[in-house]
Amino acid sequence: MNIDVTMPRSFVAQGFINGEDAKEAPFPTENPVDSLEVPSYRAFQVTMINAGNPAIFINAEALGLRGNEMQADVNDNAELLRKCEAIRAYAAVRMRRVDPTTININARILSMGKLHHATTGTGGVAIAVAGAIPGTVVNRLVANKAGGSIRFGHPSGVMAVGAQAEQKDGAWVVTKAIMLRTARRLMEGPSSLAPELRTLHHDYCHA
Structure with a gap:
């Protein structure tokens, strides 16, 4: 297996098993594809899914793109950025991420x-x-x-x-x-500190 990255190193596999998102249906609208009407633009065929992060998938052609654009091609296109923000905002409401x-x-x-x-x-x-x-x-x-x-x-x-x-x-x-803001526990377990750091930690926490 080859992964083309800037600084290749050893492979590390990451697994996501029965996470918080697994408690929710992957499709908030219950449809694998929806027609999303975006005022000032038009209706777009999109997949709205909640897996890892809420995400919206849309064909590049629908945005007038090829799909192989680099950052500058997108970030320097003010009209494209406005269109993408409008699509995301209306999709968020459809996905019930925002209840008006x-x-x-x-x-x-x-x-x-x-x-x-x-x-x-x-x-x-x-x-x-x-x-x-x-x-x-x-x-x-x-x-x-x-x-x-x-x-x-x-x-x-x-x-x-x-x-x-x-x-x-x-x-x-x-x-x-x-x-x-929200926060979640990332880890739980013992940690080891050098003696001078233990004193600093104690003084800081009890200041």
Whole structure:
């Protein structure tokens, strides 16, 4: 077996057996192929599957591509990037990755001159703070319906954020900002530390 990579080394086989995704049906729509209507574009024949990651498969020809493009061919094509983002956003709703009834607002963040594929953590904090201060654009959209927290939709899903702010001497001061993210245990087991590292670890954890 040959694998063409930049720095070939010994083979390592990775297996994924009965993972979290195995509890869900691989096709959120229950169809191996769907017609996905994307406003401002057209309907695309796509496969929407949840295996490892939620993914959307579409023929390259449907996007005006050959299938052998390199990064620059895609990243330098602004219209193609907009089209791909639109397809992904509408597919996310069809795949029930985003339930429109569970979010307060939609938000999109531009980073490095391009639309972010999801949202930045710091951008989420900014949304939380803006939502907590009366009179801002964000606050006007979520006032009286966010209950102190904001769930906003982005191209890859939903993020929940919240903040507290108060006025002191006529100026707004942010006292707390919270961003909810998910985490899962990656490993469990003993570890060995050098004596000097044990002391450093103890001092840090009990500071």
